[in-house]
Each structure stands twice: as C-alpha cells, then as structure tokens.
Amino acid sequence: MIFIDGHPFSTHSSSPSQPQGNDILLALLENPNLISASSSFKANPERKFIASDEPGSERSKWVYIFQKEYATVDPALVDFVGTDEATTCVGLVIRNQKNGMTSVAHLDSPKIVEMGLSQMLSSLVANSLETELDVHLIGGFEDVSLQHENGSAISESPAYLDGYSFPLCSKIVDTLRSRDEKFHIRTFCVLGHNTRRDSDGNTYPFFNGFVVETASGIVFPAIFDGTSRCPDELVRRIRVSASYEDANWNGKLLETYDCGSDCFKIAPCRWTLRQFHIALSLLNYSDSEILSMCSTSPTAEAPDFVDNLRRQWSYLIEHPHWTETFPKKQPRIFARSSDERWIRS
Known part of the structure; x- marks a missing residue:
C-alpha cells in the first residue's frame, strides 16, 4: 500500500x-x-x-x-x-x-x-x-x-x-x-x-x-x-x-x-567464456562506439564510463574463469580496518 x-x-x-x-x-x-x-x-x-x-x-x-x-x-x-x-x-x-x-x-x-x-x-x-x-x-x-x-x-x-x-x-x-x-x-x-x-x-x-x-x-x-x-x-x-x-x-x-x-x-557470480570473447571484441571499438553499444543513455554517462568498461573487459580477459575470483565458490569478504x-x- x-x-x-x-x-x-x-x-x-x-x-x-x-x-x-x-x-x-x-x-x-x-x-x-x-x-x-x-x-x-x-x-x-x-x-x-x-x-x-x-x-x-x-x-x-x-x-x-x-x-x-x-x-x-x-x-x-x-x-x-x-x-x-x-x-x-x-x-x-x-x-x-x-x-x-x-x-x-x-x-x-x-x-x-x-x-x-x-x-x-x-x-x-x-x-x-x-x-x-x-x-x-x-x-x-x-x-x-x-x-x-x-x-x-x-x-x-x-x-x-x-x-x-x-x-x-x-x-x-x-x-x-x-x-x-x-x-x-x-x-x-x-x-x-x-x-x-x-x-x-x-x-x-x-x-x-x-x-x-x-x-x-x-x-x-x-x-x-x-x-x-x-x-x-x-x-x-x-x-x-x-x-x-x-x-x-x-x-x-x-x-x-x-x-x-x-x-x-x-556473493559469487559465474561468468562464461562467451563474456571473455565479448570482452576481446569490445576492446577494439572506439569510445563513441562503446557508448553507443553499451549504454542506455550514451549522452548522459559520466566521463569515466568507457574507462570503467575497459577495465572490466581487461579483467575478464586476464581471469576468464570465474572460480579464479571466487575460489571454492565462496564470497569475497571485506572488513573495516581501524581507519x-x-x-x-
């Protein structure tokens, strides 16, 4: 209600x-x-x-x-x-x-x-x-x-x-x-x-x-x-x-x-080799092409939008198997330090 x-x-x-x-x-x-x-x-x-x-x-x-x-x-x-x-x-x-x-x-x-x-x-x-x-x-x-x-x-x-x-x-x-x-x-x-x-x-x-x-x-x-x-x-x-x-x-x-x-x-999330190949392909496109293909609002994105995508694709290429990031299918845990x-x- x-x-x-x-x-x-x-x-x-x-x-x-x-x-x-x-x-x-x-x-x-x-x-x-x-x-x-x-x-x-x-x-x-x-x-x-x-x-x-x-x-x-x-x-x-x-x-x-x-x-x-x-x-x-x-x-x-x-x-x-x-x-x-x-x-x-x-x-x-x-x-x-x-x-x-x-x-x-x-x-x-x-x-x-x-x-x-x-x-x-x-x-x-x-x-x-x-x-x-x-x-x-x-x-x-x-x-x-x-x-x-x-x-x-x-x-x-x-x-x-x-x-x-x-x-x-x-x-x-x-x-x-x-x-x-x-x-x-x-x-x-x-x-x-x-x-x-x-x-x-x-x-x-x-x-x-x-x-x-x-x-x-x-x-x-x-x-x-x-x-x-x-x-x-x-x-x-x-x-x-x-x-x-x-x-x-x-x-x-x-x-x-x-x-x-x-x-x-x-919490762990699986990615596939398909995403590895997509990442390889997308890295070859220009910034304007990436905005057009990957954003629901290309003219409204922040200046670092494309850079953030490129960093993600580079990570996927370096780590194509999701279990490298989530060993034994366990979550990645982070606690606060004293600072x-x-x-x-």
Whole structure:
C-alpha cells in the first residue's frame, strides 16, 4: 500500500488497456506534496564522498551500492548508505521508521523489481506488515525524445514516453501498491522531476546519485569518487553484467553487505567464456562506439564510463574463469580496518 502525507494513495485507471502502474506513476508525479519534496531534495547541496585524508573528505562510515545491488544497514554501525552512476536506473530507499534500519537498492530493470523488493524487506524488519516504512525514489529521467520521427511534437506527459526510465518507475510503484506493507513515499525525484535540458533540448538526469543519513533518514544528492566506491569495485562492476547469464541471479538483486557484522560479503557470480570473447571484441571499438553499444543513455554517462568498461573487459580477459575470483565458490569478504578502510579477510 502506498501512503502520501499519512493518507492512503489510490487512483482509478483511465484506460483498461494501460498498465495500472502507469496511472499510479502519472498521479504521483503530479502530487503537490511529492512535487514539493522533490524541490526540497534538489535544493540540498550535493554531498561528495572521498576515501582519503584530504581536507573536506567525508570521515564517516558509509556503504556504497553499485548497479543491481542492494544493502540493508544498521544506523548503529553505518552513518550513510548510497549509490551513484545512475542515468536510466532508479535508486530505492526503504527505511524502518521505528528503528532506522535502512535498505537501499540500485534498480536497473523492471524484471528485478518484485524479487528485489522482497529481498530488501526480508532483511529490513522481522514483520514488515506491522511496520511503517519510509520510501524514497530517486533517479531515472526523460530519456527519450519528445518528438515524433517526422518532427511533430507529442504530449509532454510521461504517459507517452517509452525509453528505459518510465517502465522501470511504473513497475516500482505498481509493486509498492500491490503489496500489503505500508509504504510512505517521502521523495519522488524521478523522470521529469529529475530531468534537465541543454540549449539543444537534450535531456540529462538532474542528479546521478544520493545518500541516506541513517540516523535521521534524510536523503541528500551525492557523488562518490573512485576511491569511495569500494570495496572490490572492479569485481562488483563485472557481476552486474555477468549476473544476467548466471541463473542463480535471475530476477534478483546482487548481495553485497552483511548488516549484522558490518562486512561486505560479495556473493559469487559465474561468468562464461562467451563474456571473455565479448570482452576481446569490445576492446577494439572506439569510445563513441562503446557508448553507443553499451549504454542506455550514451549522452548522459559520466566521463569515466568507457574507462570503467575497459577495465572490466581487461579483467575478464586476464581471469576468464570465474572460480579464479571466487575460489571454492565462496564470497569475497571485506572488513573495516581501524581507519575505516576495507580490508579483505
């Protein structure tokens, strides 16, 4: 069940042939309370996370989530949990109002929403049906042209948008609506609320990341640098694409973090020789060709997008057998050191 400002939220479908999630999504985008909340979110300064001793760097304990991952954290052990590098993806936050336990997921496909939400809730509370849950959705943007191929304008309404972001957002809100838990949506900075345009009319996400302050539940725009997207950055990036060929992860979010021990446990994921050959092939393409072939939003990616892909492919070429990375099919475990850095155990 979805609640807005403490009241149950419902809408009547305007078209029997249109998915109910579309109608819910459009109504949420027009809700005055959520419009105000999106404006407040965007007015906050962007937090920058850097794992270094440089002046101004974040000194707190945080957990970083990559695409298709999720983590549930205890505010007694972790100060912040967040993600970035999202373009057409959507970040979902679910927080237990009573004890502050917070689960964050980086959703990249409608296919993982239902199971992913179940994974988040199973690790969040003992009985979620009796718990009031705060929800924040941040990410996605109007990632398709608002023009027909013949140049004639179409409606500005997201109901007429296809792309990647709209179907994902629609699936998320429809899944929240259909479950019995009480989801209080606090932030809804998605699609049009998270879209900016350049002088040529090209669209980009307003923000690519966010972080949750676990003690207060406040959500801020955020950006992480290469030193703070840890631990095991490269292997975790590879798992995102490899998981689509690993039946063990069909429809699931990737497991990363153990809440009780404040350790990262990177669950094993299989990759195949097919991916080895794909990596060999893709390394020969130019940067622009890689963007075109490998991104859902080529014009909106960060400057290091292609470099990160090349590093992944180089690793796959050097380690074609997944058991080299996950010996005996065991997870890769990382614990915090005394200076808050992650050390493999």
